[in-house]
Amino acid sequence: MKSKKSPKLPSSDEQLTQKQLLQECPICDASYEGEHVAVLEEEEGTQLLHVTCGGCHQAIFALVVKSRGSISSIGMVTDLNLSDAERLRAAEPITEDTLLSFSRMLRQESSQFIQHILQ
Numbered sequence: 001m002k003s004k005k006s007p008k009l010p011s012s013d014e015q016l017t018q019k020q021l022l023q024e025c026p027i028c029d030a031s032y033e034g035e036h037v038a039v040l041e042e043e044e045g046t047q048l049l050h051v052t053c054g055g056c057h058q059a060i061f062a063l064v065v066k067s068r069g070s071i072s073s074i075g076m077v078t079d080l081n082l083s084d085a086e087r088l089r090a091a092e093p094i095t096e097d098t099l100l101s102f103s104r105m106l107r108q109e110s111s112q113f114i115q116h117i118l119q
Contacts, residue, residue, distance in 0.1 A: 036051060047063070050086075059079070
């Protein structure tokens with residue numbers, strides 16, 4: 001198993017940045033390049049990032065959190081490119097009523113729905 005490099009932890013007065021924890025692609029171990037990292041959302045001490053590997057072109061979402069002098073992150077592989085991620089972040093959430101209506105429609109008109117999809 002390849003050993004991972006320890007991330008450089010910033011001093012408490014340094015600003016949280018994507019390069020502090022996200023150093024290598026979890027898929028191909030290529031080093032991340034700064035131009036492939038986009039901040040989707042930022043609040044005090046927290047960043048939601050979209051990162052695309054320059055090597056294998058796989059993307060991840062990463063949530064980076066700074067709290068009391070420590071930094072942690074959690075990532076999730078995604079098939080969304082940056083423009084899709086930005087578009088979906090800006091979209092209205094799907095409501096419970098919309099899901100229930102869709103479910104009813106599938107039960108009542110499933111054959112029509114399948115024919116529509118296959119066209």
